[in-house]
Amino acid sequence: MKYNLAKMYALDIYLSNLTNEEYDKIKHKIGTQKSKQMPLLSWDIYMDGYHNRMTEAKKRIELEKVLAFAKQFNWQNDLEVDFSENDYDALIITDKNQKIIWVNDGFSTMTGYSKSFAINKTPRFLQGSNTSLITKARIKSKIKRNKPFKEVIINHRKDKSIYKCEVKIIPLYYKKTTHFLALEKQVI
Known part of the structure; x- marks a missing residue:
């Protein structure tokens, strides 16, 4: 049954790409046997699975990139656990002075800024008139403690629209903190 459905879908895709x-x-050459129409829901289920597999693959690639940085800088963090326990849309790695050294594609999607624009800037360029001074002070204080933390901040996209961003900051260390990893996601 699965094979017949696969053949039907393949034929449908092939035929849909033909000119009249x-x-x-x-x-x-096509058989005259009428096939049962599949509801659109079956395609939706397939695409949901496909989207989930692509998202997982992208996250594995991002983890591998972060692990390459970990190897380069000898970080002692268990980053695989950090990734498995936290959901994110955007990733940012900064040096100890908070200058960005790497962002993922999700960063550009969420903020509208290109990767190349973000490099060597601090994440403060995302803040604006709607960003709370109290929240900014709290984040600064927590960074100085060198402990992982979560905070919600209002940031500004390139198009000047605002969004609430939950950020989890993880100090990355080799004997002492050398970098920071931010796992960010937009929240409502």
Whole structure:
């Protein structure tokens, strides 16, 4: 049954890409047996699974990139646990002075800023008139403690629109803190 469905989908995809003239040339070769129409829901289920697999693959690639940085800088953090326990849309790695050294594609999607624009800037460029001074002070204080923390901050996209961002900051260390990892996601 699965094989027949796969053949039907493959044929449907092939036929949908033909011009009317191409279809007229081959329609006599297609069987006259009527196949049962599959509801659109089956395609939706397939695409949901496909999207989930692609998201997981992208996150594995991002983890591998962060692990490459970990190897380069000899970080002692268990980053695989940090990734498995935290949901995120955007990733930012900064040096100890909070200058950005790397961002993922999700950062550009969430903020509208390109990766190249973000490099060597501090994440403060995302803050603006709607960003709370109290929240900024709290984040600064927590960073100085060199302990992981979560905070919600209002940031500004490149198009000047605002969004609430939950950020989890993880100090990355080799004997002492050398970098910070921010796992960020937009919240309502």
